[in-house]
Amino acid sequence: MAPTKVVLLSCGAFNPPTIMHLRMFEIARDHLQRMEYHKVIGGVISPVHDEYGKKDLVSSTHRCAMLRHALRSSDWIRLSSWECQQESWSRTRVVLAYHQNQINAVLNDNLDSPNKKQRREELHWVPDDVKYHSEGSVRVKLLCGADLLESFGTPGLWSEEDIDTIVGQHGLVVITREGTNPYKFIYESDLLTKYQNNITIVTEWISNEVSSTKIRRALRRSESVKYLLEEPVIDYIMKEGLYGTKDNKYLLYPEYNQSQSFFLTPSPSDVNMESPSPTSHPTNGIDYGDSSMQCNFSGGESYASKPKNGPVTYIRVERVEDPQDSDRFSNEENTRRSGMGYPGQAVQIIATAAGENKVHKQGLSRPACLL
Structure with missing residues (x-):
């Protein structure tokens, strides 16, 4: 018997679309085709209408744009914006029925029909296999996570x-998630047990609890979401200032706003901190350029600024070793170090134009840290 041709349809907010939204399609296709009962010929993503009323839901214009960016990397998953274009929110049953009916209409059309070309252009989400090659029936199945399956048990939802x-006429393809047991839930539901042959459970062995909610939280806090979203989606979010990124106090994406600073607190007024990781290492530890500079001393890092008049001033985070550590230093070296201060003390080093370094504690009694 020939395998049933299937189009996988996923409904949801996609706010924003994550790598796991796309990953679900790949996992489901692999599983269905491995069982040899189904042949997956296409995938469709249908974002929910703006009137769905979910918290933090950005407009469908933005969500559809992000999905188009995300789907650049896929050659078989497509976006259907029909649901977003309706006057109000549509129930999942209605969304499934619409896409099934449109596929049936394309399959049943006469190939010479003058309206078929226009319909093909309008229904850009319909898989090419349906438009040009398919014979026989094609079934639209709802692709979802185990949490959606369990939501069937929520009273009034x-x-x-x-x-x-949904289950009886179309069928479900359910991707497992950590902490869920879809088999148990089906067993406890008489209605789902009735149609259990129409429910395919796909185990995700490479678990990844990425969610749009967590990503929105990370974006609000200026935390990196790299590798959780497709790169073009991240670019779009930052460009449009979505999910609070426009008002972020701290910046992780300097290419979008060069005026903001990475530092949470200002540097001392007499020190210009260029970088905690110097890129050059002068042989004598001192660089007498015309502008602010930075030097690297053995055993610690230092930051420097050159005023218009007077000596170059270096603030150095110096770790003073324990003078009792005789295994590491000679007695002479231990004596020199013990004169600088106690272990962990911050010290100030003044370098004159003649190249002479002088250590000044100046009451800096707290442990060494970036001031």
Whole structure:
């Protein structure tokens, strides 16, 4: 018997679309085709209407744009914006029925029909296999996570009529998530048990608890979301200032706003801190350029600024070793170090134009740290 041709349809907010939204399609296709009962010929993503009313939901214009960017890397998953273009929110059962009916209409059209070319252009989400090559029926199945399956048990959230239509007429492909047991949930539901042959459970062995909620939180806090979203999606979010990135106090993406600083507190007024990791290492530890400079001393790092008049001033974070550590230093060296201060003390080093270094404690009694 020939395998059933399947189009996987995923509904949701996609706010923003993550790598796991796309990963679900890949996992599901692998599993279904490995079982040899189904042949997956396409995937469709249908973002929810703006009136769905979910917290922090950005406009469908932005969500569709992010999905287009995210789907650049896929040659078989496509965006359907039909749901977003309706006057109000559509139930999942209605969304599934619309896409199934449109696929059926394309399959049943006469190839010489003058309207078929226009319909193909309008229905850009329809897989090419359906438009040009397919023979026989194609079934639209709902692709979802185990959390959606378990939401069927939430009182008042789903009507029995909707569940009966979704599972009985279309079917589910459910991707497992950490801490869920879809088999147990199906067993405890008489309605789902009735249609259990239409429910395919796909185990995700490479678990990754990436969620749009966590990503929005990270973006609000200026935390990196690299490798959690497709790069073009990140670029779009930053460009449009979505999810609070426009008002972020601290910046992790300097290419979008060069005026903001990475430092949480200002540097001391008499010190110009260029970088905690110097890129050059002068042989004598001193650089007498015309502008602010930085030097590297053995055993610690220092930061320097050259005023218009007077000596170059270096603030050095110096770790003073324990003078009792005779295994590491000679007695002479230990004596010299013990004269500088106690272990962990911050000291100030003044370098004159003649190249002479002088150590000044100047009451700096707290442990060494970046001032």
